[in-house]
Amino acid sequence: MTPTARPGGRTARVRAQVLDAVRAELGEHGFDGLTLESVAARAGVHRATVYRRWGDVGGLLADVLDAAGDDDWQPPDTGSLEGDLTALNEEIQWALTVRPSIMAALIAASFRSEKAAEAQRRLWDDRYAQCEVMVDRAVERGELPPGTDARRLLVAATAPVYHQLVLLRTPPDPRLPADTARTATLAATAGAFTTTLRA
Amino acid sequence: MTPTARPGGRTARVRAQVLDAVRAELGEHGFDGLTLESVAARAGVHRATVYRRWGDVGGLLADVLDAAGDDDWQPPDTGSLEGDLTALNEEIQWALTVRPSIMAALIAASFRSEKAAEAQRRLWDDRYAQCEVMVDRAVERGELPPGTDARRLLVAATAPVYHQLVLLRTPPDPRLPADTARTATLAATAGAFTTTLRA
DNA sequence: ATGCTAATGCATCATCTGTCGCATTAGTGG
């Protein structure tokens, strides 16, 4: 949006109507049933407007994510690395299984829509960067050796959750977040992610 | 295919032409450029035939996978668990980055096509089941404690590779397969995947 | 209030995706 854009009443109202419609359609019909036409109809907004402003389903989902505006999200801080990773994985599992799951839809859309892929990338970059503090705290507490590569640890801790729920499409298992967190913690404690231990 | 189907000359030839065309189109235009129309045109086969027989792009990719017929695939056997997991991850990394990557395309298509999703599921079930022998061997060698959950270990060892290459879309890193294998091995050695150690 | 223009609605068009009835060809068994 350029500085001359009009965020006034109608523009904002259209956006709100459309994003509400996305959430409603996604909740009722799932990702497969989410079309630009159905969103426009439900929002009472003209198709051309939706195409012009959001481009494709991926663009819609990306904007739903933007509108959620989790700017105040904080990484978990439970007092232990394993607790932090478990809490983080619980959040991820929730985000992927809740109905409607914007996250799951965004991932699915990202294979077809550059807008969705970009939004996905930004979100993950932000979240992983923010979570690095969990690793810093663990090092300070003496739980982890200094020089632990935070990003690699975080990916190792969270990837199985995404893998099971998104790629393998297995039903959510309530133990998955904690199991995966424990695995990563054991590996990290053993120095799996320290850069100084690798020649 | 029912017992009365005709795998005779023309039917087999059409299939071969179409599957070759899929590979060629995927290699030249990527997943985004892969359409049923382009495949039919390139194969010199009528669109209606391709729709009838394969249904959608996912069906085409699933059949390419079937035709590859890796019935003789064996899990790696390097003499150590870490070596086996590293070799397995190298194969996965290769399969996801080679051009044309049937695997990457199948994953992308699986969010839109039940045929692709089903083919994906079967392939993963088969591969993970076949790889369990790697864990059995490690237990026999005394590398792992008895009662190690093979599936959980294999998912933990491979999920970061898929996560980085498929979901995060990061460029392939030649150290990724070995790093990830080492992480899973350290965790497994520490008992992360033993069912008896968890109350 | 007026002028300017961003944003939206409308109607229409083009292209893509998916399907279907009919005709033709190919493969099999007797």
Add this chain to the structure above:
DNA sequence: CCACTAATGCGACAGATGATGCATTAGCAT
């Protein structure tokens, strides 16, 4: 060889997706 029918080609159609020119409405600055 003939009969049967699975598989394919053809042409046409329907609906979905995406885009566009023009008209209208809305938001902002003066």
